Amino acid sequence: MPDSFRVQMVSGMFDVSLDEKLTDRFAIELPSDDxxxxxxxxxxxxxxxxxxxxxxxxxxxxxxxxxxxxxxxxxxxxxxxxxxxxxxxxxxxxxxxxxxxxxxxxxxxxxxxxxxxxxxxxxxxxxxxxxxxxxxxxxxxxxxxxxxxxxxxxxxxxxxxxxxxxxxxxxxxxxxxxxxxxxxxxxxxxxRRLRRPQLQLQIRGCDHRQWPLFAKHHYLDPRLNPAARAFIATLDDEPVAFAAVLNHFRKHAFRFTRLVTLPSFQGMGIGGALLDGVAAHLVEEEHADVVSISGSHPAVIHHCNASPRWEFRHLKKTGRRATGFFREHPDWKVSLGRAVASFHYRS
Structure with a gap:
């Protein structure tokens, strides 16, 4: 307990019992097992x-x-x-x-x-x-x-x-x-173990004006392909995740080109829920024959590997060379040089 002339002066001025007021005693049981x-x-x-x-x-x-x-x-x-x-x-x-x-x-x-x-x-x-x-x-x-x-x-x-x-x-x-x-x-x-509150995630189509909020958090090119279709996930009307798809060579085939969850909402599986929700919509409502995603991010790969809705197709250890749009626009990033896993959504 600190003691000094000033401490003693304050004690005397306000009749403070130092032994009583400056000493805390408490006890609580903590688990002794593992x-x-x-x-x-x-x-x-x-x-x-x-x-x-x-x-x-x-x-x-x-x-x-x-x-x-x-x-x-x-x-x-x-x-x-x-x-x-x-x-x-x-x-x-x-x-x-x-x-x-x-x-x-x-x-x-x-x-x-x-x-x-x-x-x-x-x-x-x-x-x-x-x-x-x-x-x-x-x-x-x-x-x-x-x-x-x-x-x-x-x-x-x-x-x-x-x-x-x-x-x-x-x-x-x-x-x-x-x-x-x-x-x-x-x-x-x-x-005890309390039940976790349920998150009510809403998914809807959106335009490209939503993308800048998410662009800086994506690990590839921050630009969005002009032909991409965009979807957004919200919680209580607050944007939390973004996805974009492109037609993949033919009318009823789609591939995901962007999937981003804002940092404050990462780790809860929101990106995976958005991925599954958009894929299900494309298959069930728009009669897509193929919905695919190729990526390097461990969280995406883990989600698809763990989900019965996604089927692993192949792994390209050195990525894919630029073709089509990307060959014509060499300033856009492609997966060349990094391992990429590909999955198809099971209809």
């Missing part, structure tokens, strides 16, 4: 969350990382990690935009920084991570979607760690779906 994946310590500021976490988890508490200013975030991860492992971590927490991976931390949005911090915490060799001040600096929608993305990846086995969120925000509980909750306000430990 039969859980996600925990939550929640309570108002000053309730002792960080103190309890430090006592229970010690060096496993993540309190932030000093990101280098002049390095891309992929270069800030431990040198012992392979690039593929870093990409897997970033995607698992919903930071799925390759352009963001190649930027320094300080130029990312607050939501992207939150997810980068999550990925860095999970890069630890510890089998359990307790994340202090979880979601404290992001807007609540980003916190909720990010929490759902994290739980989804943990359930899928992409993150093989126990994770404890330490926060004063109770709204993340239904999205993070913790296996236990330690409530510092009541002093109680409860074992």
């Amino acid at each position: 039969d859980w994946r996600v925990g939550l310590i929640v309570g108002p500021s000053g309730s002792g969350k960080s103190t309890i976490a430090a006592k229970a988890f010690g060096s496993q508490v993540y309190r932030g990382f000093r990101w280098p200013k002049r390095k891309a975030i992929v270069d800030a991860f431990p040198a012992s990690l392979e690039t593929r492992e870093i990409v897997r971590l970033l995607i698992s927490v919903g930071l799925s935009s390759p352009p963001a991976w190649c930027k320094p931390y300080h130029v990312l949005s607050t939501g992207e920084q939150f997810r980068a911090d999550l990925a860095m915490s999970l890069a630890s060799n510890e089998s359990r991570i307790a994340f202090d001040e979880y979601s404290s600096v992001v807007d609540r929608r980003t916190a909720q979607i990010g929490s759902a993305a994290l739980r989804k990846s943990i359930d899928a086995g992409h993150i093989d760690k126990q994770f404890v969120a330490i926060t004063c925000h109770r709204d993340v509980a239904r999205w993070l779906q913790p296996d236990w909750v330690a409530d510092m306000e009541t002093g109680r430990l409860t074992r």
Whole structure:
């Protein structure tokens, strides 16, 4: 307890009992077994969350990382990690935009920084991570979607760690779906797993004026083919994802040329839902014979491989040479030089 002449003066002026007022005592039960994946310590500021976490988890508490200013975030991860492992971590927490991976931390949005911090915490060799001040600096929608993305990846086995969120925000509980909750306000430990709120995604056709909102988050050419048909997904009338298709050589054959989800909404499967929804519409309503997608992004490939609606057709390890429109417009990017997997939608 701090003591000084001024402290004693204040104590005397206001009759403050220093031993009583400057000492906090609190106790709460935390799980002693390992039969859980996600925990939550929640309570108002000053309730002792960080103190309890430090006592229970010690060096496993993540309190932030000093990101280098002049390095891309992929270069800030431990040198012992392979690039593929870093990409897997970033995607698992919903930071799925390759352009963001190649930027320094300080130029990312607050939501992207939150997810980068999550990925860095999970890069630890510890089998359990307790994340202090979880979601404290992001807007609540980003916190909720990010929490759902994290739980989804943990359930899928992409993150093989126990994770404890330490926060004063109770709204993340239904999205993070913790296996236990330690409530510092009541002093109680409860074992439960709340049902996650349902997202009502709306999909509709749109014009190309929507594309600029998504263009900078796409890892290929930011331009949109003038002949492309566009579709947009919204949540509560807010744009969250964009897709575009082109006729593929014949009238009733389509291929996806763009599929982008805004950073704040990545990791929840929204892009996959848009992909499936547009493909189903083209087959069922417009009688398409073939709907295909070719891509390099791990999230797209994982979705198509895991879905019974998509059939793997082939893998081009060095991509495809420019033909047709792209041969006539060499300034447009093609897949030459990178591995590309192709899938067809099952009608």
